[in-house]
Amino acid sequence: MLKRTAHAAIAGALTLGALTIAAPAGAAEHGDPSLVRTDKGVVRGTVTDTVRSFQGIPYAAPPTGGLRWAPTAPAKRWRGIRNATEPGAACPQTGAVSPVGSRSDDEDCLFVNVTTPRAAAAKPRPVMVYLHGGDHTDGSGAVHGARRLAAEGDVVVMTVNYRLAALGYLAHPDLEQLGESGNHGFLDQQAALRWVRRNAAAFGGDPDNVTLFGQSAGGYSTCAHLVAPSSAGLFDRVILQSAPCTADMGRLERADALEQGKTTVKALQQDPAGEDWRTVPVDRLVNPFGSGPEYGPVYGGTLLPRTPEEAFTDGRFNKVPVLQGINRHEERGRVYGFELEKKGMTEDPTAQLDRADYDRYLRDIFKEHSPAVAARYPISAYGDSPALALAAAMTDANWARPSLDTGRALSRHVPTYTYEFADGEVPWYSDGQYRKPGFDVGAAHTFELPYLFELDAYESLTPAQQDLSHEMIRIWTRFARTGKADWKPTTPAAPNVRSLASGPGGIRPVDFAKEHRYDFWKSLR
Numbered sequence: 001m002l003k004r005t006a007h008a009a010i011a012g013a014l015t016l017g018a019l020t021i022a023a024p025a026g027a028a029e030h031g032d033p034s035l036v037r038t039d040k041g042v043v044r045g046t047v048t049d050t051v052r053s054f055q056g057i058p059y060a061a062p063p064t065g066g067l068r069w070a071p072t073a074p075a076k077r078w079r080g081i082r083n084a085t086e087p088g089a090a091c092p093q094t095g096a097v098s099p100v101g102s103r104s105d106d107e108d109c110l111f112v113n114v115t116t117p118r119a120a121a122a123k124p125r126p127v128m129v130y131l132h133g134g135d136h137t138d139g140s141g142a143v144h145g146a147r148r149l150a151a152e153g154d155v156v157v158m159t160v161n162y163r164l165a166a167l168g169y170l171a172h173p174d175l176e177q178l179g180e181s182g183n184h185g186f187l188d189q190q191a192a193l194r195w196v197r198r199n200a201a202a203f204g205g206d207p208d209n210v211t212l213f214g215q216s217a218g219g220y221s222t223c224a225h226l227v228a229p230s231s232a233g234l235f236d237r238v239i240l241q242s243a244p245c246t247a248d249m250g251r252l253e254r255a256d257a258l259e260q261g262k263t264t265v266k267a268l269q270q271d272p273a274g275e276d277w278r279t280v281p282v283d284r285l286v287n288p289f290g291s292g293p294e295y296g297p298v299y300g301g302t303l304l305p306r307t308p309e310e311a312f313t314d315g316r317f318n319k320v321p322v323l324q325g326i327n328r329h330e331e332r333g334r335v336y337g338f339e340l341e342k343k344g345m346t347e348d349p350t351a352q353l354d355r356a357d358y359d360r361y362l363r364d365i366f367k368e369h370s371p372a373v374a375a376r377y378p379i380s381a382y383g384d385s386p387a388l389a390l391a392a393a394m395t396d397a398n399w400a401r402p403s404l405d406t407g408r409a410l411s412r413h414v415p416t417y418t419y420e421f422a423d424g425e426v427p428w429y430s431d432g433q434y435r436k437p438g439f440d441v442g443a444a445h446t447f448e449l450p451y452l453f454e455l456d457a458y459e460s461l462t463p464a465q466q467d468l469s470h471e472m473i474r475i476w477t478r479f480a481r482t483g484k485a486d487w488k489p490t491t492p493a494a495p496n497v498r499s500l501a502s503g504p505g506g507i508r509p510v511d512f513a514k515e516h517r518y519d520f521w522k523s524l525r
Contacts, residue, residue, distance in 0.1 A: 033118070038199045040077045043084035047118065050151040054114040054203070055142055056088030059195035060188060062108035063163060068278065069170065070178045072110070072191040087113065087142030091164045093134075094288045101138035101289075105282045109161050112192055115146040116156045116203045124206035126480040129196055129235070130159045131189060133216030133242075133446070136250075136295040137165045137287060145454030152470065153477025156205035158196055162188035162221075166285040169295035171254065172261035174278070182257045182298035186224055193225075193234040211237040211480040215449060217296065219243020220250025224297040225318070227311040228304055232318050237483050239476060240324035242445055245308035246409060247402035254300030260293050290337075312409035321483035322410050323476070325419035325497075326403045329442035331394035335387050336437040336444070352438040355379060358386035365394065369524050373397075376520055387439045400516030407490040417485035419475075420512060421448040422501040423468060427459040443501075452476065468502040475500075 034047050036054060045054035061073040088111035095103035117125070128149070132139040141159030150157045162168060168185025175181035193212070200207040212235040214222040222238055223245035225231040243250065252260070268277035268284060287293065299307050311317040335353070338361065343351045358379060362370040373393050382388035403418065410416040426447040428436055441447070450458040451469040461469055479485055487509070488496040497512035513519070 035081065036202050038202055039195075040075050041079065042081045044081050045084045045114075048147075050118055051147050052116050052118055052203075053147070054084040055086055056111045057082070057084055057114065058088070058110060059112045059160075060110040060191045063110065063167070063184070063188075064107045068107065068167065069175045069181065069184060071184070072187045074191075075110075087111070087140070088161065090140035090142075091161050092167055092282045092286050093138045093164055094283075094286050095138065101134055101140055101143070104140075107167070107282055109140075109163075110188055110191075111141070111161050112195060113142050113146075113159045114156065114203050115150040115158075116205070117151050117154055121154070121204055124201060124209075125154060125156050125204055126477070127156045127158065127196060127200045127205040127207070127210045128153075128477070128480050129193060129210060129212050130157065131162070131212070131214035131218030131221050132159065133214065133218045134164070135289055136169055136185065136217045136221075137292075138289045139164070139217075143455065143457075144449070147454055148469070149452055149473055149477070152473045153480070155477050155480055156200065156203050158192075160189060160192045162186075162192070165287055165295055166264060166293070167282070169252075169257070169298065170261050170264060170285075171252075171257035171298050172265055173258065174265070175261075180301045180303055181261070182252075182254065182301070183303050186221060186228075186297050186303070189221055189225070190228075190231060190234065193231070197234065208236065209480070210235045211239060213239035213241065213476075214243065215241035216243060216445065217250060220245070220296060223250070223308045224299075224304055226320075226322075227306055227308050227317045230303065235318075235320065237320050237480060238322045238324075239479065240322065240406075241448065242326050242330060242399070244324070244326065244399060244402035244406040246312070246406045247398065249398065250296045251307065252294065252296055252298050254298050257298040264293055308406075309409070312406075312413070315413050317413075319414045321415040321417075321479070323417045323419065323479045323485060324403070324407060324410070325421065326395075326399045327443040327445060327448055328420050328422035328499075329391060329395060330399040330445045332388070332391040332437075332439070332441050333444040333446065334394065335391040335439075336441065338390075339387060339437050350438075353386045353390070355386055358390050361390055362393070366397070372524070376517060385439050387437070396516040396518075397521050400512065401518055401521040404495055404513060404516075404518055407495055408492045411490040412492055415483060416490045417479070417487065418490045418495055418497045418512070419485075420497055420499050420510060421451075421472075422499045422510075423447075423451075423465065423506070424501065425462070425465070426450075427461060427465065429457055430459045431457065448472070462502075464502040468500065468506065471507060472500060 058075040089106035089109045090104040091109035093101045095101050141161050144159050146157035163185040171182030197207045219240045220243045265277050366373045377389045377393040379389045407418040422443050427450050451472050487498045499510040
């Protein structure tokens with residue numbers, strides 16, 4: 001099975017402004033809604049009619065110099081008022097292949113962004129901490145505007161940057177002297193969650209009601225926090241978007257990660273200048289989205305001793321309520337990438353996947369099972385579209401089966417609710433960089449994001465999509481507030497999946513196992 005996750009969101013990370021204003025004593029307590037006193041100093045944010053936002057707040061020391069591959073260190077205090085009206089830098093990434101992020105070579109990037117309702121509240125609000133996706137190589141927290149989520153849901157939303165690619169997940173024996181290598185991005189996330197516990201109340205949030213949620217790579221990171229002993233007590237609920245924890249995506253075994261690290265370091269040591277690989281320029285330590293080494297949380301060490309599948313089986317994980325789900329057509333985005341690749345190879349802008357492409361991809365992906373998959377997913381059943389037939393098989397194998405397995409495993413220990421985002425008409429990318437594919441993209445990977453966040457990468461929502469957005473925000477924030485959804489929880493015997501789509505009857509129960517051929521895929525394991 002393919003292990004790469006796909007993503008689509010545009011990062012707009014800007015450089016943080018200088019600290020220029022002297023803070024009068026107690027300014028944050030004197031009625032100015034743009035000022036908040038954090039544990040490291042006062043920040044000045046932006047106030048609108050509906051929300052207050054504070055961007056680019058450092059939650060840790062810059063991981064530069066001797067801290068490049070060190071455990072996350074505490075941020076320093078500052079004097080005066082720190083400007084928090086613009087995002088901080090995104091963590092180093094190429095930004096060249098995917099609109100997930102923007103090019104950055106600034107290692108001073110460990111920032112949190114806070115959006116909280118403008119109106120005062122009678123009691124502290126639930127806090128929702130979001131970990132962005134991007135294959136652990138791209139993305140930033142600031143690109144996910146949270147104004148609607150905060151104002152409509154009456155919650156405090158915090159989005160987080162964390163170290164990416166080799167800077168965040170390189171495992172290598174030479175780095176062990178600084179501590180267990182391979183999970184520096186994960187350690188950043190833990191530091192951010194501890195910052196949230198210390199500072200949530202200053203922004204009107206309840207530090208004892210924190211929901212950790214993430215999409216794709218951010219969701220798989222959230223899975224890691226579910227099973228990390230040292231993440232216990234850092235959150236109270238979890239939402240997993242397109243990140244079924246029991247899938248083989250989004251993680252590495254420690255032995256494999258160390259071997260991958262040795263290969264990466266060997267390539268760095270071939271530099272003719274003879275530089276120490278640990279101090280090479282940052283642009284040599286990032287790779288384009290979807291290419292190069294595969295990064296993610298590394299399992300098998302002290303920090304992550306058990307995989308999610310192992311931890312859920314024996315019940316040794318951080319037991320909190322879970323809302324989890326996938327998109328109905330997850331892999332149509334990846335199949336669109338196959339189509340773009342064919343257009344480039346043939347230099348034909350009208351090229352689409354044909355039957356020969358379908359057969360080849362089935363053989364490459366499903367190996368000896370490809371004849372059985374072809375029989376179960378005939379092109380004729382998908383409007384004679386090889387692309388749609390291929391995407392359906394990949395979605396069911398890589399996402400739907402592990403989503404059901406994850407829900408059932410979790411439900412033995414904690415309240416678990418399962419959804420499927422299934423809107424048929426979704427916003428396309430707004431910047432004109434990508435033409436629509438030769439097939440209906442549907443609810444592909446990442447396309448639920450504009451229903452929850454303001455993302456410049458996508459077209460505006462239609463009125464029907466806005467209605468679904470309101471409903472999804474209500475579901476997400478009600479779960480953050482209560483740990484419950486509107487429908488029956490998943491059980492080991494009954495998935496009880498709720499389909500989320502726009503239009504009359506769009507939100508309804510769905511026979512998820514039947515529609516995604518769960519029994520067929522379980523029979524192939």
